[in-house]
Amino acid sequence: MSTGLIALLDDVAAIAKVAAASIDDITTQAAQAGMKSAGLVIDDAAVTPRYVVGFAAERELPIIAKITKGSLRNKLLFLLPGALLLSLVAPGLITPILMMGGFYLCYEGAEKIYEKLFPEKAHKHEAAVGLKESDPQKLEDQKVNSAIKTDFILSAEIMAITLSVIPSEDFWTQAIVLALVGTGITFVVYGGVAIIVKADDVGLALANRPATTALGRLSQAFGRGLVRGMPGFLTLLAVVGTAAMIWVGGGILLHGLETLGVPGPAHLLHEAEVMASRALPMFAGAAAWLTSAFGAFVAGLLIGFALIPCVSLALAPVWRRLKSLFA
Numbered sequence: 001m002s003t004g005l006i007a008l009l010d011d012v013a014a015i016a017k018v019a020a021a022s023i024d025d026i027t028t029q030a031a032q033a034g035m036k037s038a039g040l041v042i043d044d045a046a047v048t049p050r051y052v053v054g055f056a057a058e059r060e061l062p063i064i065a066k067i068t069k070g071s072l073r074n075k076l077l078f079l080l081p082g083a084l085l086l087s088l089v090a091p092g093l094i095t096p097i098l099m100m101g102g103f104y105l106c107y108e109g110a111e112k113i114y115e116k117l118f119p120e121k122a123h124k125h126e127a128a129v130g131l132k133e134s135d136p137q138k139l140e141d142q143k144v145n146s147a148i149k150t151d152f153i154l155s156a157e158i159m160a161i162t163l164s165v166i167p168s169e170d171f172w173t174q175a176i177v178l179a180l181v182g183t184g185i186t187f188v189v190y191g192g193v194a195i196i197v198k199a200d201d202v203g204l205a206l207a208n209r210p211a212t213t214a215l216g217r218l219s220q221a222f223g224r225g226l227v228r229g230m231p232g233f234l235t236l237l238a239v240v241g242t243a244a245m246i247w248v249g250g251g252i253l254l255h256g257l258e259t260l261g262v263p264g265p266a267h268l269l270h271e272a273e274v275m276a277s278r279a280l281p282m283f284a285g286a287a288a289w290l291t292s293a294f295g296a297f298v299a300g301l302l303i304g305f306a307l308i309p310c311v312s313l314a315l316a317p318v319w320r321r322l323k324s325l326f327a
Contacts, residue, residue, distance in 0.1 A: 047241040070148035075182035099256035101153035105249030110304025250300025
């Protein structure tokens with residue numbers, strides 16, 4: 001064998017080793033980013049089912065499919081290139097952009113609570129901002145668009161967390177990891193949501209199957225339990241989803257203020273976490289986490305309620321005026 005061929009084979013082997021190491025590195029970084037984003041993934045899964053509740057059973061999966069497509073479009077066409085571009089040319093803009101999303105989450109969540117506490121005032125607010133729809137197709141489109149907007153903000157936070165895990169010197173590794181994490185999380189979240197919203201139909205099918213064996217009777221009982229339990233579970237999930245929106249939004253804003261040089265609110269919350277962990281040393285981690293979550297929720301709720309009159313009295317009229325000018 002000639003020395004040239006041996007050298008060529010050595011080069012191929014070296015390239016193969018580098019490629020294998022790169023794939024392993026990408027997989028590791030994607031897994032680390034996914035783990036760091038786990039809290040937001042859970043929040044996303046809790047938030048989404050409330051956009052499907054209230055529609056006919058045959059529309060549930062098509063609605064989830066529309067939201068899934070919108071989520072993939074958010075992550076792969078807008079957020080991925082946007083995150084890479086900002087990290088290269090204007091990293092300082094990432095925090096203010098995330099904070100704008102935080103304001104939106106606080107407003108959306110607070111609006112749901114406002115609707116429960118003051119239904120008449122909430123209907124007037126919805127009419128003022130043009131949210132009230134009676135046509136089923138328009139209502140479905142409105143819900144899907146609202147879900148995609150919320151997904152965009154949660155996805156932006158996930159992408160920001162992912163970007164913080166990846167070494168900044170390797171552009172293509174960043175791009176591949178962001179794409180893997182974004183795609184994987186999308187299918188995990190919306191696959192889970194599809195299972196949740198169709199669980200009652202599965203339960204009904206199991207409950208109606210003839211039972212001639214002990215296993216059959218057990219599956220029947222399980223099906224009946226699903227049918228009875230899912231309405232309450234979906235209601236609970238809607239409450240958790242609303243709380244998650246406010247909590248995540250408040251957390252984004254507190255962290256953003258700290259990054260922009262206003263550390264007071266975040267420091268106060270951190271001191272409360274320390275006090276809670278010292279008061280309950282056996283449950284220090286849980287006490288600190290609950291205090292942090294509660295503090296972010298309270299901050300988000302106050303900001304969200306403050307935004308409701310701002311939107312109906314100022315932003316909505318300006319938006320309608322702009323739409324009329326360009327119609």
